[in-house]
Amino acid sequence: GAVVSQHPSWVICKSGTSVKIECRSLDFQATTMFWYRQFPKQSLMLMATSNEGSKATYEQGVEKDKFLINHASLTLSTLTVTSAHPEDSSFYICSARSGRDTEAFFGQGTRLTVV
Amino acid sequence: GQNIDQPTEMTATEGAIVQINCTYQTSGFNGLFWYQQHAGEAPTFLSYNVLDGLEEKGRFSSFLSRSKGYSYLLLKELQMKDSASYLCAVLDSNYQLIWGAGTKLIIKP
Numbered sequence: 001g002a003v004v005s006q007h008p009s010w011v012i013c014k015s016g017t018s019v020k021i022e023c024r025s026l027d028f029q030a031t032t033m034f035w036y037r038q039f040p041k042q043s044l045m046l047m048a049t050s051n052e053g054s055k056a057t058y059e060q061g062v063e064k065d066k067f068l069i070n071h072a073s074l075t076l077s078t079l080t081v082t083s084a085h086p087e088d089s090s091f092y093i094c095s096a097r098s099g100r101d102t103e104a105f106f107g108q109g110t111r112l113t114v115v
Numbered sequence: 116g117q118n119i120d121q122p123t124e125m126t127a128t129e130g131a132i133v134q135i136n137c138t139y140q141t142s143g144f145n146g147l148f149w150y151q152q153h154a155g156e157a158p159t160f161l162s163y164n165v166l167d168g169l170e171e172k173g174r175f176s177s178f179l180s181r182s183k184g185y186s187y188l189l190l191k192e193l194q195m196k197d198s199a200s201y202l203c204a205v206l207d208s209n210y211q212l213i214w215g216a217g218t219k220l221i222i223k224p
Contacts, residue, residue, distance in 0.1 A: 006157075034212070043216040044158070044202070093157045100210035103148055106157035 002028045004096050006107025013084055013114055021079045021110045023094030029074035030096035034104060035067075038091045050077055084114040117141045119215035121203050126221045127193055135188045135201050135218045143208020149177050149188045150202040152217065158202055161188070190220075198222045 003026040013019050023033060032051050036044045048064075050056035050071035058064045068080040077096070081088055091111050095104040119139045127133040139147070146165040150158035164170055164179035164186060176189040188201055203215040 044214050046212075046214070049211070091155075095157075100145075100206075103160045103163055104212060105160065106150075109155075109157040111155075 002026075002096075002098070002105045004030075004094065004105045004107045006094050006110055008110055009108055010111040011113070013112070015085055015114055016083055018080055018082045019084055019112060021081075021092055021094070021112075023077045023079070023096065023107050025075045025096045025098075025105075028096075028098045030077070030098060031074065032097050032100070033071055033077040034095045035069060035077075035079050036093045036095070038093060038109075040091075044093065047079075081112065084112070086114045088112065089114045117207060117213050119203055119205060119213055121201075121215045121218045123216070124219045124221065126223060127190075129193055129195060129222055129224050131193050132189065132191050133193060133220065135190075135203075135220065137186045137188070137203035137215055139184050139186070139203070139205045139213070139215075141205050141207045141213055144181060145206035145208065145210055147177075147179055147186050147206070148204045148212070149175075149186075150204065152200045152202060154199075161201075193222050195222050195224070 005024045007022045035047045047062045048056040048058045048069050050069050052074050056069040071077040093109040094107040097104040121137045149161040152158040162177035169178045174191045179186045200217040200219050202217045205213045
């Protein structure tokens with residue numbers, strides 16, 4: 001299957017700082033990328049959907065000014081958690097698909113811990 | 116509203132067969148996916164059904180009935196490594212993925 005690379009795999013940051021997470025599709029063009037958050041023992045929660053070259057669509061309750069998403073090319077999307085707080089500590093996962101009716105492939109996930 | 120239901124947890128014995136059910140009510144339907152997720156890892160793709168019937172892929176099979184809004188994932192010859200969460204997801208009319216909460220499968224020796 002297609003490969004989606006997410007970096008970093010884990011990060012620890014101080015409260016108030018910003019963290020950037022990258023998601024790259026290595027062998028296909030990702031027209032759509034999804035960002036999810038998953039708290040321990042809970043299901044995936046979609047944060048936002050981004051199409052290349054356009055602004056991301058955020059789910060209700062997700063602060064767009066706090067979670068900045070950029071999808072500038074067909075192979076790269078970034079999620080920046082700004083002014084991180086301990087409650088932002090979670091597992092962040094990106095997924096990408098090349099067409100609207102194809103499966104989405106997931107990155108490895110990023111475990112964020114804010115101290 | 117859109118809704119996907121699957122059991123929260125199931126237990127099965129190594130070497131046995133287990134069926135994980137998924138029922139859905141969505142605005143439109145453009146396919147159903149099953150993913151496997153081990154604890155602390157990202158989900159991995161297992162199957163995709165868009166037409167009624169059974170799709171077999173090795174030890175895993177997935178079935179779909181669109182008229183009943185129902186799917187199941189069948190795992191045969193269970194191995195300890197199959198202990199994971201299994202997520203059902205439906206593509207709605209807008210090609211948005213709607214996720215179930217996942218079924219935690221526990222395999223016992």
